[in-house]
Amino acid sequence: MKSILKLSVIIAIVITISSCSFIKKTEKLAEYKIQSTVNKQEVQQTNFSKYPTIEETINKLCSDEFEGRRTFSKGNEQAGEYIADIFKNIGLEPMSGESYFQKYTQSEPASKDYAAISKEVSNIVGYIKGKDSGKAVVISAHFDSLGIKEGNINRGALDNASGVAALIEIAKKLKEISTGKPFESNIIFCAFNGEEQLLVNQVHIRVQVVQLCSLNNAIYCSTGYCSSLCVAE
Numbered sequence: 001m002k003s004i005l006k007l008s009v010i011i012a013i014v015i016t017i018s019s020c021s022f023i024k025k026t027e028k029l030a031e032y033k034i035q036s037t038v039n040k041q042e043v044q045q046t047n048f049s050k051y052p053t054i055e056e057t058i059n060k061l062c063s064d065e066f067e068g069r070r071t072f073s074k075g076n077e078q079a080g081e082y083i084a085d086i087f088k089n090i091g092l093e094p095m096s097g098e099s100y101f102q103k104y105t106q107s108e109p110a111s112k113d114y115a116a117i118s119k120e121v122s123n124i125v126g127y128i129k130g131k132d133s134g135k136a137v138v139i140s141a142h143f144d145s146l147g148i149k150e151g152n153i154n155r156g157a158l159d160n161a162s163g164v165a166a167l168i169e170i171a172k173k174l175k176e177i178s179t180g181k182p183f184e185s186n187i188i189f190c191a192f193n194g195e196e197q198l199l200v201n202q203v204h205i206r207v208q209v210v211q212l213c214s215l216n217n218a219i220y221c222s223t224g225y226c227s228s229l230c231v232a233e
Contacts, residue, residue: 051089051172057165061143062155069156070147071106071194072119079143083124083191086168090175092126092189100124106194113149124191126171128178135185141167142195164191 052060060066060082067075084100094100101122110116124143127136141163145156155161171189178187 051086051168054165054169057086057168058157058161061161061164062157064153068147068153069143069145070114071121071144071197072108072117073147075147076121076144076193080122080124080191080193083143083164083168084126087124087126087171087189090126090168090171092171092175093129095125095127095188100126106197108197113147121193123193126189128171128175128183128187128189130178130183130185130187132185136188137183137185138188138190139167139170140190140192142192144193144196146196160195167191 061069061079065075066079066082067073069076069079080101087094087100092100096102102125103120103122105118106121107118108114108116130136142160143164145159145161146154148154167189174183174187177183
């Protein structure tokens with residue numbers, strides 16, 4: 001229980017730091033330059049240049065390329081591939097064998113903008129292995145958004161590109177910490193799909209979490225817009 005509390009504090013600190021990153025961008029850049037002249041080895045340990053920044057992640061997910069990330073769309077698939085590549089570069093283990101893609105079937109009735117559809121889509125899931133794989137902390141954020149409506153791209157910066165950026169930032173920090181000292185339990189990172197569909201998908205997402213973990217004890221934390229916290233027992 002103490003290890004879970006410690007991990008919760010770490011996550012809270014990372015989220016707080018992430019939310020302030022835009023305001024302190026100039027200060028951090030100046031600090032980085034000073035450190036680089038003092039100790040090159042120390043800079044190498046804290047250099048995340050091969051990973052996108054929070055701002056870069058949000059801008060990428062909100063770009064025209066991803067077409068609003070609507071579930072079922074090509075842009076949604078590309079967004080999932082983008083997140084999976086980042087998970088791989090961070091060093092997260094894939095949850096489903098050698099793949100970060102957890103496939104499931106999603107359905108949506110016809111609407112003003114889209115025809116009815118049922119299609120196989122994917123969540124993106126990776127994890128940090130802990131000492132006891134029978135327990136896990138699950139940290140999640142949904143990456144889909146509303147897509148194109150009436151000719152306009154709904155970019156979903158708040159809902160929920162910012163939450164995905166926070167998820168990635170937390171994964172980077174916790175992976176770095178785990179290199180020196182493994183956590184007591186697995187830490188699972190889920191970028192969920194299909195949250196915007198059917199208005200009941202939070203229930204589906206929680207069911208997916210339980211199925212994903214297949215554990216007797218899992219803590220579930222969601223980052224971003226309409227975030228929630230629940231315990232699956």
